[in-house]
Amino acid sequence: MRSIPYWVITGLMIVGSGVAVWAWFAGDGSIPARQYLVLGAALPLIFKKAVEVVTGAKPGVAASSPTAAANSGKLADYFQGAGGSRVA
Template sequence: MSTLEIILVGALGSALQELLHWYGLREHLATPRYKQLIKSVGYWVVTGLMIVGSGLAVWAWFAGDGDLPARQYLIVGAALPLLLKKAVEAVTGEKPAAVARTSSSEGAKLSDYFRGGSGREERLA
């Protein structure tokens, strides 16, 4: 595979992970918290950067390993955002928090991308 193909397959894995995440939240999308998040430009910029960054990280990780099956690049691309979120949580020691417990008009922040939540309804990314 070419460099570009490896990056694209890794990014596709990350994008599929994000899609599955939002599919898991489908019952909660009508709540004010998720309506606000869906409209947040900041959240989607960070999400897009994570997708592209995952593709680049997959390429960097497997550089020089020869021709591997695309499924390996896809799975690692999907796993990287999850591993990064867990690493940030472990380093900061913070427990995940809800993004918008109040009905504020502020957009989501960078830190909101890395917050998970204790319950399914609070998971963001």
């Protein structure tokens, strides 16, 4: 929680989700706010799954081993899985 890169990535995902929802529904004023919120909340998961499809890697659990827990919090962990190994 004290990791600066964690908060930078989290902030970028929050802002990016808002921008993506705004761009997706631009000019559509008849959509309920609930639909904006659902898509905005789902976009990080959609992005994560898209990265998995492109890279073929699945992120692992950060605390799966003491070494992985010590090295967690890196952007590479998000895309490659904890400790750089692929989790099946």
